[in-house]
Amino acid sequence: MKEIKDRILNDLNENIKKVANIQEFQVLKSKFLGKKGEISNLMKEISKIDKDKRKEFGAFVNSIKKEAEEILEEAFLNLKKKLKEEEEKKNWVDITLPGAKRRIGYEHILKQTIREIYDIFSSMGYKIVEGPEIETTWHNFDALNTPDWHPARDMQDTFYIKDNIILRTHTSPVQVRTMLNNEPPLAIISPGRVYRKDEPDATHSPAFNQVEGLYIDKNVTVGHLKATLERFLTMYFGGSRKVLLRPSYFPFVEPGYEVDVDCMFCGGKGCNVCKGTGWIEILGAGLVHPNVLKNVGYDPDEWQGFAFGTGVERIAMLKHGISDMREFYKNDMRFLGL
Ligand code: PHE
Numbered sequence: 001m002k003e004i005k006d007r008i009l010n011d012l013n014e015n016i017k018k019v020a021n022i023q024e025f026q027v028l029k030s031k032f033l034g035k036k037g038e039i040s041n042l043m044k045e046i047s048k049i050d051k052d053k054r055k056e057f058g059a060f061v062n063s064i065k066k067e068a069e070e071i072l073e074e075a076f077l078n079l080k081k082k083l084k085e086e087e088e089k090k091n092w093v094d095i096t097l098p099g100a101k102r103r104i105g106y107e108h109i110l111k112q113t114i115r116e117i118y119d120i121f122s123s124m125g126y127k128i129v130e131g132p133e134i135e136t137t138w139h140n141f142d143a144l145n146t147p148d149w150h151p152a153r154d155m156q157d158t159f160y161i162k163d164n165i166i167l168r169t170h171t172s173p174v175q176v177r178t179m180l181n182n183e184p185p186l187a188i189i190s191p192g193r194v195y196r197k198d199e200p201d202a203t204h205s206p207a208f209n210q211v212e213g214l215y216i217d218k219n220v221t222v223g224h225l226k227a228t229l230e231r232f233l234t235m236y237f238g239g240s241r242k243v244l245l246r247p248s249y250f251p252f253v254e255p256g257y258e259v260d261v262d263c264m265f266c267g268g269k270g271c272n273v274c275k276g277t278g279w280i281e282i283l284g285a286g287l288v289h290p291n292v293l294k295n296v297g298y299d300p301d302e303w304q305g306f307a308f309g310t311g312v313e314r315i316a317m318l319k320h321g322i323s324d325m326r327e328f329y330k331n332d333m334r335f336l337g338l
Contacts, residue, residue, distance in 0.1 A: 001057075005064050008038055012068055016075045025072075025079055032068050039065050106336055110209055110328055113316040114191040117211050120235045124228070126187045126213070131174035133193055137164045139173035144252035145291045152251050157197050167195035171212035172252060175288070175307055178214060179296035184303045185217040191312065202324045209312035216288070216298070216305035222255065225285055225306035233261045233282070237319060242268070244279055253286025253307060264318070273318075280318065283310040 012032055019025045031037055042061045049057045107115070118128055137148075146153050156169035174190035190212040198204040215228070226243055233241040244260040261282045263274035270276040285308035290300035313325050322328075327335045 001060055004042075005060070005067075008032070008064055009067055009071070012071055016071060019075065019079060021083070022079070025076060029072050033065070033072070039068060103333075103337075108328075108336065109316050109320060109322075110312055113312050113319070114209070114211065116236060117191065117232075117312075118189065120232055121187075121189045121213065123235075124187070124231070126189050126215075129174060129178050129188045129190045130192060131168075131171065131177050131190060133168055133195070134161060135166055135168035135173050137166055139176050140166060140168050140170070143176040143292065143295045144172055145289050145295070146251040150251060152249075158195050159197065169196055170194050171210040171309060172307070174212055175214045175252075176292070176296055179216065179293075179298060184298060184305075186305070187215050189213045200326060202326070203314075205313070205325055205329070208325070210309050211312055213308045214288070214305060215307075216303055218303065220287070220304040220306055222287060222306070225287070225308070228306070229259055229283065229285065229308065236315065237261065237264045239264060239267075245285075248284070250284055250286060252289050252292050254289045256284070256286035259283035259285050259308070282315060282318075283308050285309070 012028075015028055015031075019028055032039055034040065039061065042064070046054055046058055046061070122128070141148070141150070141153055158169045159167045161167070171190050171192050171194060174188075174192070178186060178188050178190075191209065193207055194210050195207050198206050200206060213228075215224070222245070226245060230241060230243045233243060241264070242262040244262070245257040246260060248256050248258040250256040258281055260279035262268040263271060263278050263280050265271050265273045266278065268274075268278035270278050274280050285306065288305040288307050293300040293303060293305075313328055316322065316328075317325065
């Protein structure tokens with residue numbers, strides 16, 4: 001009888017080593033303990049055994065069953081542990097690895113620049129105003145003292161939509177629109193896109209951005225204009241900036257100026273950015289022409305004002321050291337992440 005027990009349990013021990021998963025375990029378990037399993041078959045033998053030996057045989061079969069159950073129980077626990085370890089190994093993640101970085105978007109430099117200009121002027125009490133990019137020739141030229149025979153009109157030739165409807169060539173028509181709709185005094189700036197028939201190159205684009213400024217009050221002088229621009233350019237470029245007003249001509253101002261700022265790269269000594277002059281041209285400006293005031297219904301004897309216009313790309317290029325204007329429009333992520 002001992003041999004039977006040894007055979008069955010050895011057989012079980014041998015087979016249990018090969019079990020690799022729960023299904024295989026269940027098959028093996030029922031082979032030994034199931035209704036048609038080896039141990040059950042032995043149980044069935046009990047009836048055939050002599051009565052006086054039955055008890056002993058029963059106890060013998062039970063002892064095999066009990067040992068087999070113990071072996072299976074232990075094997076089951078080991079199998080579960082092994083499977084769990086394998087699973088953990090497979091799903092292992094190194095929590096010390098750096099996470100996947102998400103790129104964070106940036107505000108476009110032109111938008112940043114417009115916002116900076118707005119912050120500076122709003123600190124001086126200016127309001128932001130916007131005007132249409134599709135404009136009438138009257139707002140863009142005539143009201144600004146530039147009738148259709150005027151040579152200055154050719155200098156800003158643009159895209160005509162109809163005879164009297166154009167893509168605006170500058171933000172100055174917003175001066176006209178603001179004055180027509182508001183009573184003086186006024187202090188506004190107006191950022192926006194403008195259009196000119198220019199070939200694109202490093203410093204020209206057929207569509208670019210300007211910021212217009214307009215201040216209307218009583219007894220306004222060139223001194224106010226100069227101080228305002230000095231303050232703007234100092235706050236925008238940093239340091240302490242000087243402003244040079246060079247007489248120039250724009251039909252809608254009198255007197256009119258090209259405005260230079262002392263070179264922020266060499267402090268005015270002369271370098272290749274300022275072409276050795278110590279000055280960088282940065283704005284057009286002047287006192288609002290009496291004809292413009294009359295065109296919008298203001299009395300030039302009572303009200304005066306100054307106006308200026310600057311290129312957003314131009315001042316952003318100077319501040320950020322950008323040498324080609326076309327970079328602004330290319331949407332190259334390396335440039336935009338500047
Ligand atoms: N509108 C002018 C330009 O585009 C700039 C300017 C604005 C000049 C206001 C004087 C006053 O060149």
